[in-house]
Amino acid sequence: MSGLRRVLVANRGEIAVRIVRACHAAGVEAVAVHSDADEGARWVRMADHVQHIGRSAAQKSYLDAEVLLKAAKEAEADSVHPGYGFLSENADFARGVRDAGLAFIGPPPEAIELMGDKATARRTAQSAGVPVVPGSGPCTDQAQAERAAADLGYPLLVKASAGGGGRGIRPVRDAAELREVLPAAQAEAQSAFGDSTVYLERAIPQARHVEVQVLADDHGNVRHLLERDCSVQRRRQKLIEEAPAPQLSDDARRAIAEAAVRLAEHVGYRNAGTVEFLVDADENFYFIEMNTRIQVEHPITEAITGIDLVAEQLRIGGGAPLSFDQDSVRARGAAVELRINAEDPQRGFAPTPGVVTEFELPGGPGIRFDTWIGPGDRVSPFYDSLIAKLVCWGADREQAHDRARQALREFRAEGIATTAGLHERLLAEPDLRRGPVHTTWLEHLLEE
Known part of the structure; x- marks a missing residue:
């Protein structure tokens, strides 16, 4: 089906388990990699071939592109x-895979670069006719940032140009706070992403975070797989996701999906990606970023569409067209995902961290539990x-939530604390x- 023979899974944890399973379902061999800390882990035991890639620290293993390329060659x-995560949105790694004569099961490095710099991505979205939150160009010093802020008006967000995944974002309420926050934001951006450039974006009060899953192949097909709501966040890290987005009008759903497809076509996108938007109370929507990889929350899209996203990734990577129109x-129905x-x-x-002494999984109709953990x-x-x-599916949102609550009552983990109780x-x-x-609802709730 996929045209591939042997895939190196350059990752760990539950997503590595997920990819190994998809490879086996497609009749493709899977090569697992592991650091010292992950020797004998579930995805390692499941794989057809195994490559040790270094020490426990991610910089010495999962983030070492040279070591991963060597492992692919040896396997x-x-x-x-x-x-x-790790190197999934690293254009140099994608280019290195391609230069080594291997298929990169992701977008072209050029698309990763274009969407990876958030300020450039904003300009690209505008050129594709996709609405963006009012914001500035790149800011490299205080004076430049203050001029841009005066034009935009407060409150604002200071964002790292090379940021992603909710990191590198700081709110500011006024000019005094901007003077205080900017140096720290630039230092954080440099430390986290190797680039101190930031830009400013107007804050949208009480906005929802709605994203659209897209898939594109090498045969000119670009498809969307509906939308997800990811508004339950703590420090801009998602905790709960739902599909489809609840209480969104059909017109808004259609317009947001069409905008996502338009952007993917505009940048010559390939494979899986997610276009993310803020939606205000009047259903005005604004592009914020594109994640050029499979998302953590992809299972809820699979639950409501019946389409295996990782299988489609393998098809595209092997040169085949998408299997659906x-x-x-x-x-x-509806689905909800809880990150534990x-x-x-x-x-x-x-x-x-620690050793898991007991781990009891929930079950029943509509219940899916993706994990790499077991007792010991x-x-x-x-x-x-x-x-x-x-991941819990139901005929409607109420049933999906009811099943999630029941599943949480059945779930048990001992030896470590988890967020299941939350x-x-x-x-x-x-x-x-x-x-x-x-998107700030949970922060306010926790404060209370």
Whole structure:
């Protein structure tokens, strides 16, 4: 089906498990990689071939492009799937894979570069006729930022041009706060992304975060797979996602999806990507960024469309066309995803690495549980704290939420603290039960 023979999975954790399974379903061999800390992990045990790539620190293993390319060569892989995080949105890595004669199961490096710099992405979206939040061009010094802020008006967000995933963003309420925040924002951008350039963007009060999943192949097909609402966030990190976005008019859904496809076509996009928007109370929508990879929350799109996104990624990577047309994409029911992290909400969401002594999974109709964890596995302090994703489908939103609450009651993890209890409390909140919330709702709730 895919035209591929052997895929190196350049990632770890639940997404590595997910990709290995998709490879096997497509009749493709999977090569797992692992650091010292991940020896014997679930995705390693599942794979057809295994490559050790270095020490536990990510910089010495999963973020070392040279080591990953060497592993692909030694394993005689014909392609590389980067998953999400790590090097998934690194244009140099994608180019290195391509230059090595391998298929990169993701977008072309040129598209990654174009969308990776947020200020450039804004200008690109504007040129494609996609509305953007009023903002500035790149700001490299205080005077430039203050002039731009005076033109835009407050409140504003200071954003790292090379940022992504909710990182590198700081709110400012006035000129005095801008003078205080800008140097710290530039230092953070340099440290996190290797680029101190920032830009300013007008803050949209009580906005929803709505994103559109797109897929594009090498045969001129660009399709959207409806939208997701990702407004339940803490420090701009998503905790709960829903599909389709609740209480959004059909006109707004159609316009947002068409804008996402228009942008993907404009930049010559290939493979899976997500175009993200802010939506205000009047359903005006504004482009904020494009994530050039598979998303953590992709399972809820799979749940409502019946389309296997990773299988489609493999098809595209192997040169095949998409297996569906736009008219066949229809929402069936509703789905919600809860990100379960090894964090303690009672201690400021501090990570809780350690050995998992017990791990009981929920079940029943409409329940999917993506994880790499089992009893005896160790949650490492070296990597992201995400350990599982609980995905619940229902005939409607109410049933999906009811199933999620029941699944959380069945779930049990011992040896580490998790955010599962927080999810139980959030799903019981009247605001969330009634319908969509805005992106600062959870922050306000936690403060209260």
